[in-house]
Amino acid sequence: AQRVTQPEKLLSVFKGAPVELKCNYSYSGSPELFWYVQYSRQRLQLLLRHISRESIKGFTADLNKGETSFHLKKPFAQEEDSAMYYCALGSMGRRALTFGSGTRLQVQP
């Protein structure tokens, strides 16, 4: 069975501090991992995906198959980063996404 675990419900940091939102997954096949973000009063939107290996809004995430992790990182948090972040797992042959329970990031001034 597929599972995504985000251990922190809430992560509070000060502006300019580094951020790491944790995500671990369980899947026996070849995974595709994503981070989705939901800002206040906005819809869920894709932030980044592991196959792109890109940096979006200063965020990066590296897939570590050995540790089955896909942590989201940003070196210097901004207040506008405050949002709900969801890690999601896709799999070959099935387009449905398995989501983690989400982590609320609060960036304080």
Place this chain on the structure above:
Amino acid sequence: EAGVTQFPSHSVIEKGQTVTLRCDPISGHDNLYWYRRVMGKEIKFLLHFVKESKQDESGMPNNRFLAERTGGTYSTLKVQPAELEDSGVYFCASSQASGSSYEQYFGPGTRLTVT
């Protein structure tokens, strides 16, 4: 370009009543998905349409839920009869047939409250 739209944005019904949620995907998107988030829980997959066909309905909780996508355009999700545990936010998403399999575009959600 208009994004995924959902109607209504909020619905409050009594236990035992029927509710129908509607989703209009992005024009040209063959794939349409339904998810829901029950209070305090993670977002869970319900089902996936490819055009008008149900590709995967493994996440549908029980036979009180009926999804349709007539003509391969908009989709409806009917809950009949509604139970208290059906309360939550129902999300619809759509994606293109080709390209990134998982770049799903989400609608704003319908908040369903069953009292």
